[in-house]
Amino acid sequence: xxxxxxxxxxxxxxxxxxxxxxxxxxxxxxxxxxxxxxxxxxxxxxxxxxxxxxxxxxxxxxxxxxxxxxxxxxxxxxxxxxxxxxxxxxxxxxxxxxxxxxxxxxxxxxxxxxxxxxxxxxxxxxxxxxxxxxxxxxxxxxxxxxxxxxxxxxxxxxxxxxxxxxxxxxxxxxxxxxxxxxxxxxxxxxxxxxxxxxxxxxxxxxxxxxxxxxxxxxxxxxxxxxxxxxxxxxxxxxxxxxxxxxxxxxxxxxxxxxxxxxxxxxxxxxxxxxxxxxxxxxxxxxxxxxxxxxxxxxxxxxxxxxxxxxxxxxxxxxxxxxxxxxxxxxxxxxxxxxxxxx
Amino acid sequence: xxxxxxxxxxxxxxxxxxxxxxxxxxxxxxxxxxxxxxxxxxxxxxxxxxxxxxxxxxxxxxxxxxxxxxxxxxxxxxxxxxxxxxxxxxxxxxxxxxxxxxxxxxxxxxxxxxxxxxxxxxxxxxxxxxxxxxxxxxxxxxxxxxxxxxxxxxxxxxxxxxxxxxxxxxxxxxxxxxxxxxxxxxxxxxxxxxxxxxxxxxxxxxxxxxxxxxxxxxxxxxxxxxxxxxxxxxxxxxxxxxxxxxxxxxxxxxxxxxxxxxxxxxxxxxxxxxxxxxxxxxxxxxxxxxxxxxxxxxxxxxxxxxx
Numbered sequence: 066x067x068x069x070x071x072x073x074x075x076x077x078x079x080x081x082x083x084x085x086x087x088x089x090x091x092x093x094x095x096x097x098x099x100x101x102x103x104x105x106x107x108x109x110x111x112x113x114x115x116x117x118x119x120x121x122x123x124x125x126x127x128x129x130x131x132x133x134x135x136x137x138x139x140x141x142x143x144x145x146x147x148x149x150x151x152x153x154x155x156x157x158x159x160x161x162x163x164x165x166x167x168x169x170x171x172x173x174x175x176x177x178x179x180x181x182x183x184x185x186x187x188x189x190x191x192x193x194x195x196x197x198x199x200x201x202x203x204x205x206x207x208x209x210x211x212x213x214x215x216x217x218x219x220x221x222x223x224x225x226x227x228x229x230x231x232x233x234x235x236x237x238x239x240x241x242x243x244x245x246x247x248x249x250x251x252x253x254x255x256x257x258x259x260x261x262x263x264x265x266x267x268x269x270x271x272x273x274x275x276x277x278x279x280x281x282x283x284x285x286x287x288x289x290x291x292x293x294x295x296x297x298x299x300x301x302x303x304x305x306x307x308x309x310x311x312x313x314x315x316x317x318x319x320x321x322x323x324x325x326x327x328x329x330x331x332x333x334x335x336x337x338x339x340x341x342x343x344x345x346x347x348x349x350x351x352x353x354x355x356x357x358x359x360x361x362x363x364x365x366x367x368x369x370x371x372x373x374x375x376x377x378x379x380x381x382x383x384x385x386x387x388x389x390x391x392x393x394x395x396x397x398x399x400x401x402x403x404x405x406x407x
Numbered sequence: 408x409x410x411x412x413x414x415x416x417x418x419x420x421x422x423x424x425x426x427x428x429x430x431x432x433x434x435x436x437x438x439x440x441x442x443x444x445x446x447x448x449x450x451x452x453x454x455x456x457x458x459x460x461x462x463x464x465x466x467x468x469x470x471x472x473x474x475x476x477x478x479x480x481x482x483x484x485x486x487x488x489x490x491x492x493x494x495x496x497x498x499x500x501x502x503x504x505x506x507x508x509x510x511x512x513x514x515x516x517x518x519x520x521x522x523x524x525x526x527x528x529x530x531x532x533x534x535x536x537x538x539x540x541x542x543x544x545x546x547x548x549x550x551x552x553x554x555x556x557x558x559x560x561x562x563x564x565x566x567x568x569x570x571x572x573x574x575x576x577x578x579x580x581x582x583x584x585x586x587x588x589x590x591x592x593x594x595x596x597x598x599x600x601x602x603x604x605x606x607x608x609x610x611x612x613x614x615x616x617x618x619x620x621x622x623x624x625x626x627x628x629x630x631x632x633x634x635x636x637x638x639x640x641x642x643x644x645x646x647x648x649x650x651x652x653x654x655x656x657x658x659x660x661x662x663x664x665x666x667x668x669x670x671x672x673x674x675x676x677x678x679x680x681x682x683x684x685x686x687x688x689x690x691x692x693x694x695x696x697x698x699x700x701x702x703x704x705x706x707x708x709x710x711x712x713x714x
Contacts, residue, residue: 132618136609159623167620174618179611184633184708193629194619229709245619 079150080107081253081285082131082170087145089126089309091363092138098363100126100140102309105390108253108285113275115288115300115317117332121360123309124289125175128255131287132172133162150252168198171246175258177238181230188226191245198249213248214241217274236267243274247282254278255287260295272299293336297321302396305329308360308371311390315397325393325404327376331356370402378403415701419694424478426690430683431477435470439677442466481687487680489673496684499669504688507665510584510658511650515643517589518596523639525593526600527627533605541597548594557587557660574662584661588654592646596639603638607631637707644700651692 089101101123108114116124129135131147133154147154149170157165174180181190191210195201201209207226214222217240230238239259246254256275260268276299278284288300296303296317303320305313305328313326324330334354358375361367367374373383382402390400442460446452461467465476480487486496529541560583565573572580607613608631616630617623653667666685673681705712 134614134617163620163622165620166618172618174611174615176611180615182612182616182630182634183710184637185629186709193616193621193625197619197621197625229713231710232713242615249620 078109080109081150082108082287083146083148084127084131085146085148087127087130087147088143089123089130089135089140090143091126091140093364096364097139098366099143099309100363101130102366103145104306104309104311105145106304106311106314108287110252110285111279111283112301113279113286113288113299115290115296115303116306117290117293117296117303118306119291119360121308121362122306124306125257127306128172128257128287128289131255132166132170133157134172164198167194167246167249167251169251170253170255171249171251172255172257173239173242173246173259175261177235177242177262180242181238183230185229186226187228187230187233187241191226191241191248194245194249209248210244213244216247217241217244218270219244236263236270239263239267239271240274243271247278250282251284253285253287255289257289258291259288260290261292268295269298275299293321293332305332308366310371310387310400312372312401313399314390315394315399319394319397323405325397325399325406326401327378327403327405328356328372330405331375370400411705412698412702415698419698422694423687423691424482427478427481427687428474430686431474431481432470433683433686434466434679435473477683486684486687489681490678491676496680499681500666500684500688503664503666503669506663507651507653507667509581510588510654510663510665511647513581513585514588514592514650514654515647517585518592518646519643521589521593522596523600525597527604529597529601530604530608531627538601541601545594545597548590548597551591553587553591553654554656554660556590557584557657560587561660580661580663584654584657584663587657587660588650595646596642599642600635600639603635604631607634610634633707637704640700640703640707644696644703648693648696651696652689 084107085105087101087104088099091097091100104123104127106114106116116127118124126135126140129140130142131149131154135142142155145155149165152165152169154162154165181187188207188210191214192206195206195209199206199209210226211222214225219225219237219240225233225237225241230241233241239262243259254275259275260271263271272295275286275288279286279301288295290296300317303313303315303317304311305320305326307328313320313324313329315324320329321333324333331354335356356375361371361374367384368387369385370376370379370383370387373379376383380403386402388400388402390398392398393404393406442457442464446457446460458467465473468476477487484497486500488494489496489499525541525544529538532538561573564571564583571582574580613626613630616626621630651666653665653670655667655671657663658665658667659671666688670682670685672678673685
């Protein structure tokens with residue numbers, strides 16, 4: 066794979082996180098297959114890289130693999146390397162892995178409702194990571210936890226720390242989860258659909274938090290989402306995943322305005338544009354496009370390009386060989402035999 | 408929280424009054440006449456004597472009066488006298504209750520000491536070798552009859568090795584019955600712990616705790632154990648309430664003077680006041696346990712105590 070080289074944003078700097086040729090297999094009694102089929106990318110300090118795709122494309126599996134939090138069984142990493150600031154994550158023993166998690170790479174999850182322990186106070190869940198990793202005294206831990214909650218826009222951290230998850234709204238819980246992850250100042254933050262379960266107004270605030278993390282702390286953020294609106298608003302670079310492969314990687318402006326892969330273009334065409342000036346009053350709105358078909362299930366992924374059955378541009382070669390991720394411009398790579406060109 | 412507990416206690420009192428009324432009706436529900444049963448072996452049992460006896464026991468009054476009187480006496484702490492021996496029922500029961508309580512507590516302690524770690528081990532090695540071994544032990548624990556296990560333990564530790572006394576009422580006498588009880592119930596505790604822990608291990612918040620970099624023992628002892636306690640406490644409470652009804656077989660095997668032996672004796676002798684007293688004491692301990700469980704739930708689960 067040439068993916069890492071061709072998707073680098075700034076080859077001069079050392080990446081926080083590099084994933085090279087990662088393969089995750091899911092065993093399911095004969096019906097298993099590759100959930101992640103040779104994914105490579107690099108995440109640099111001070112950037113937000115969006116991993117985009119429909120559900121089942123392998124983006125969450127990739128994120129969990131980086132954290133070594135894959136549910137195993139049935140999922141298993143069968144190939145590839147993952148490095149965080151030079152450390153080979155797949156070679157780590159349990160205790161070293163525990164030292165790495167939280168401190169050097171943090172993760173926030175999709176479901177704020179279920180991702181906090183219902184029987185432990187917010188204060189407890191905010192402070193346990195600080196106590197564990199930074200070995201601070203009680204007062205210092207509380208002060209930092211309060212500061213972290215304040216930073217994510219919680220006005221009365223002291224009161225919130227005494228509350229329990231069920232007493233908070235979804236948006237507040239997501240803030241708490243983000244604050245708990247950020248208080249440890251990890252170099253890399255993985256955010257798995259951090260806004261999917263939230264109201265639109267809260268979504269924007271959460272995305273601002275992630276952008277702030279990038280701008281103020283220089284952290285790298287791996288943002289996993291299916292929402293191109295979120296990508297347009299926040300991300301610096303985009304990697305589009307389909308059926309376990311990265312099919313296109315590009316700076317956000319390029320990916321959204323001049324996508325080269327038919328799948329990326331399809332995703333953009335499906336995306337509902339809500340701009341009030343777009344349509345004169347009284348005219349009929351254009352029909353929203355859809356990509357016909359679904360992501361092929363794990364056990365029935367065909368040879369060649371997995372998107373070809375849903376692709377209008379498919380040619381014979383697509384059925385024979387999976388196209389490699391190849392450069393088509395500055396920082397722009399695509400895995401397609403018949404990409405769009407400007 | 409206090410208001411909720413007060414409401415709970417009021418409901419418990421109502422339950423107990425219902426139980427007392429049912430216990431009072433008992434004599435009239437079961438077939439057979441207690442006076443006939445009492446006088447069965449007596450040569451002086453002329454019809455006159457038996458009628459006098461009935462009058463003396465109040466059995467000649469209308470049923471509702473008898474039950475009302477019974478309730479009236481019981482709420483004042485008077486459970487009547489036993490038919491055989493004319494001893495106060497309450498005194499007899501109170502003499503036996505501590506023995507049953509100690510046996511229940513120590514048996515449950517053994518069950519938890521064995522069952523909790525086994526359940527955890529099985530859950531953490533789900534479908535692995537450890538799991539199979541633990542579940543095999545659990546099946547054995549359930550299948551072995553407690554009287555047989557008790558007899559084997561007595562034979563080995565009291566008769567062959569001579570380490571422990573065969574009969575008596577000191578703490579050394581409690582070791583074997585507690586062990587027997589504990590082994591039997593450890594299987595239940597292990598199974599329940601296993602399924603609870605497996606369920607919690609799959610929760611998102613456990614993944615969050617791991618993502619935070621906590622040590623695995625911290626994840627297990629805090630993020631898994633704390634929520635698991637809610638289920639564990641439920642099972643422990645129910646088993647405890649059940650054990651407070653006395654363990655007839657184990658008490659007999661080990662000549663342990665608990666409630667169970669007394670109850671069996673009372674039943675065989677048709678000693679109705681004593682049976683009624685036993686029912687009320689048993690019901691009271693069930694009610695008490697459920698109140699304690701309610702309080703524990705509120706301590707363990709903030710979703711109940713802090714809405």
